[in-house]
Amino acid sequence: MxxxxxxxxxxxxxxxxxxxxxxxxxxxxxxxxxxxxxxxxxxxxxxxxxxxxxxxxxxxxxxEVWSPLSRFWRTGDGWVRTHGNYPHHASALRIGLRLANDASPDEIGERLAAMTAAAATEAVVGAGGLCVPVRRENxxxxxxxxxxxxxxxxxxxxxxxxxxxxxxxxxxxxxxxxxxxxxxxxxxxxxxxxxxxxxxxxxxxxxxxxxxxxxxxxxxxxxxxxxxxxxxxxxxxxxxxxxxxxxxxxxxxxxxxxxxxxxxxxxxxxxxxxxxxxxxxxxxxxxxGFDSLVQAESGIAWLESPDGTTPGxxxxxxxxxxxxxxxxxxxxxxxxxxxxxxxxxxxxxxxxxxxxxxxxxxxxxxxxxxxxxxxxxxxxxxxxxxxxxxAPAVRWPGSPEHFRPPRPWGGDPAEWW
Structure with a gap:
């Protein structure tokens, strides 16, 4: 092409x-x-x-498409990125950090600030949550x-x-x-x-x-x-x-x-x-893993940093x-x-x-x-x-101008038409 x-x-x-x-x-x-x-x-x-x-x-x-638990956090020696859009991932994040299930973002931030990025990642991932250190490009x-x-x-x-x-x-x-x-x-x-x-x-x-x-x-x-x-x-x-x-x-x-x-x-x-x-x-x-976590782990977050000191x-x-x-x-x-x-x-x-x-x-x-x-x-x-x-971005000669609508989630039988 x-x-x-x-x-x-x-x-x-x-x-x-x-x-x-x-x-x-x-x-x-x-x-x-x-x-x-x-x-x-x-x-x-x-x-x-x-x-x-x-x-x-x-x-x-x-x-609202982002959970307040899907974000960058400063740790004692750097940064981590977490993902908590799904309730079970948010719960695992708190469990890994040994916090109550209703712990606020401020409480999570305080706990992470007292940990190294490696220790935070190990704790959250070990509990079934999602966390990666924010790394430089390799x-x-x-x-x-x-x-x-x-x-x-x-x-x-x-x-x-x-x-x-x-x-x-x-x-x-x-x-x-x-x-x-x-x-x-x-x-x-x-x-x-x-x-x-x-x-x-x-x-x-x-x-x-x-x-x-x-x-x-x-x-x-x-x-x-x-x-x-x-x-x-x-x-x-x-x-x-x-x-x-x-x-x-x-x-x-x-x-x-x-x-x-x-x-x-x-x-x-x-x-x-x-x-x-x-x-x-x-x-x-x-x-x-999710897109945001791969951006953080691969070095993209630092390359897109708005100021050179915080990830982007x-x-x-x-x-x-x-x-x-x-x-x-x-x-x-x-x-x-x-x-x-x-x-x-x-x-x-x-x-x-x-x-x-x-x-x-x-x-x-x-x-x-x-x-x-x-x-x-x-x-x-x-x-x-x-x-x-x-509307669709993909084009080919004669391609449809519009998508067909989604069906209600889980509303169809598990069988072929």
Whole structure:
């Protein structure tokens, strides 16, 4: 794909080439989904899509998307970054610090200020919470990561050719079935993109772990949503797998192994599957992680520091969004390869690998000023709520101008239409 000086065009101001990364990621998805060639996306729409949570309105109000426990904290010898948007992670953070479950942010800050960054990380992670030290950039490590493909694709199993059911330009993936076992941003962005291209995407969530309502409305477009305890209802889930064309995995590798859903196990039982896999960190032992934590651990937070003494952040959850679009591109390409030569394939990337890519791109000494993006939005109603979200950024000849609305979370049966 021809590359342009797009980091000057996509209004995501930062020292690192966030706009260029976003342009390339969205363009890759459009090229992979189009049977006839890509259309150049709108730089303003890309920026708006990467900051979609800031354009989201529910009944005319902007939702609160960050917990007060998801932030940087000063420690006795540096800084840490925590994530507490989910209630169980917030609880684990307090437990790890030996604080009451209603401890305030001020109390948490006092406790962390008396600890080293390493001790705080060990305590919180040991209790099942999310915390990383804010590190400086490590160029040799990033160079080593960049020696591996940004999106790895490899054949896992032999299976017969499966022709693509549709030759529609607008909906090139129509007739294909995709199981979605992802959460938060990166995975849902990938499956939302596949749904935009016509795939029948069925998202499966455990009944005991609801997704924040705003997050589902921000990334659930065009997908059905069902609740299923995979461990307890294994037969039902295996029937879904047998009739699926692809599955997208966002759970930690250790959790997938406990459920018998590692890529190797899936390919052994269902060799026809294209398996997409996302993780925060590379490798089979990837711990829990989120975009903000990877920014902190990789050195991005210091490179984006506003003053050189306090950590900063990218202007969007760019690692998440880029990983999602890139994974969608890889899955779409793998489905086309299967239609030509057969065989199930694994397509995977990690937020940390995307971070290494960004860290290897040209950078500025200061973030450039730019006007806010002119966002195209769309309105719909879900479960009685009036919702405004950003319209699609991915483009190809004949592609839809709007997403199909999300379905109510958990409101569909766990079965294919």
């Amino acid at each position: 021809r590359q342009t000086a797009s980091r000057h065009l996509v209004p995501l101001p930062s020292r690192l080439a966030t706009g260029d990364l976003a342009w390339r990621s969205v363009s890759a998805a459009g090229s992979a989904l189009s049977p006839t060639g890509a259309s150049w996306p709108d730089p303003d729409q890309i920026a708006a899509a990467y900051r979609s949570d800031r354009h989201l309105l529910i009944d005319g109000e902007a939702p 160029p040799p490590h990033d160079q080593a990561l960049r020696r591996h493909p940004l999106v790895e694709t490899r054949r896992l199993a032999d299976s017969p050719v499966r022709a693509l059911p549709s030759d529609s330009t607008a909906a090139p993936l129509s007739g294909l079935r995709v199981l979605d076992l992802t959460r938060v941003i990166a995975g849902p962005v990938a499956t939302r993109t596949l749904a935009l291209a016509g795939a029948d995407v069925l998202r499966i969530d455990p009944p005991h772990l609801p997704e924040p309502g705003w997050q589902h409305l921000d990334t659930g477009h065009g997908k059905r949503s069902a609740l299923l305890d995979i461990a307890a209802e294994r037969g039902s889930f295996e029937r879904l797998l047998a009739d699926a064309d692809a599955i997208v995995l966002g759970y930690r590798p250790s959790a997938l192994a406990r459920l018998g859903l590692s890529p190797i196990e899936l390919a052994t039982r269902h060799p026809h599957l294209v398996i997409g896999q996302l993780s925060a960190w590379p490798g089979s032992a990837s711990p829990r 952040a990218l202007p969007a959850q760019a690692l998440d969004h880029s990983a999602g679009y890139l994974l969608a591109a890889g899955i779409a390409s793998a489905l086309r390869y299967r239609a030509e030569a057969g065989g199930g394939r694994l397509v995977r990337t990690s937020l940390r690998r995307v971070a290494a890519e960004l860290l290897g791109m040209p950078r500025r000494t200061a973030a450039a000023d730019c006007d806010p993006p002119r966002a195209r939005t769309q309105d719909f109603s879900v479960a009685g709520l009036r919702v405004t979200t950003v």
